[in-house]
Amino acid sequence: MPLASEQLSKPAAAPERSYVQRMEALQRANHIRTRRAQLKRDLKAGRQPIDELLLAPPEFLETAKVFDLLLAVPKYGRVKVNKILTQCKISPSKTVGGLSERQRRELVAFMRRR
Numbered sequence: 001m002p003l004a005s006e007q008l009s010k011p012a013a014a015p016e017r018s019y020v021q022r023m024e025a026l027q028r029a030n031h032i033r034t035r036r037a038q039l040k041r042d043l044k045a046g047r048q049p050i051d052e053l054l055l056a057p058p059e060f061l062e063t064a065k066v067f068d069l070l071l072a073v074p075k076y077g078r079v080k081v082n083k084i085l086t087q088c089k090i091s092p093s094k095t096v097g098g099l100s101e102r103q104r105r106e107l108v109a110f111m112r113r114r
Contacts, residue, residue: 032060040072051108054096062097066090066107073111084110 017025039061042048050073053061061069070081085092088106090099099107 032063035060036064040069043069043072044074046074051111054099054104054108054111057096062095064096065092066094066096066099067092069096 035058039048039053039058043050043053050070053069067081067085070076070084071078076084082092084107085094088103088110090103090107094103
């Protein structure tokens with residue numbers, strides 16, 4: 001007979017999804033990836049300003065990492081992006097939607113000064 005503590009430590013299983021649900025989720029994920037890739041190309045080409053995206057991010061960008069988004073800006077590599085995030089006190093794993101108002105304002109002000 002298992003102990004009560006053993007029963008509590010088992011993680012809850014994720015609910016089973018039907019084939020249709022899995023395909024819909026896959027389709028949504030692919031759509032988001034495609035739109036993000038296009039947005040990164042627009043950033044790289046200078047067709048989309050980064051500060052506008054940070055101030056009013058589209059829904060598909062909410063779960064994107066700030067680090068990855070900044071890497072798409074011309075002349076910004078890993079070292080420069082890490083330095084910016086450190087100065088703004090933002091974790092490299094932070095998502096665009098997870099930025100606090102202070103972090104967002106500071107990052108936008110920093111990117112506008114460049």
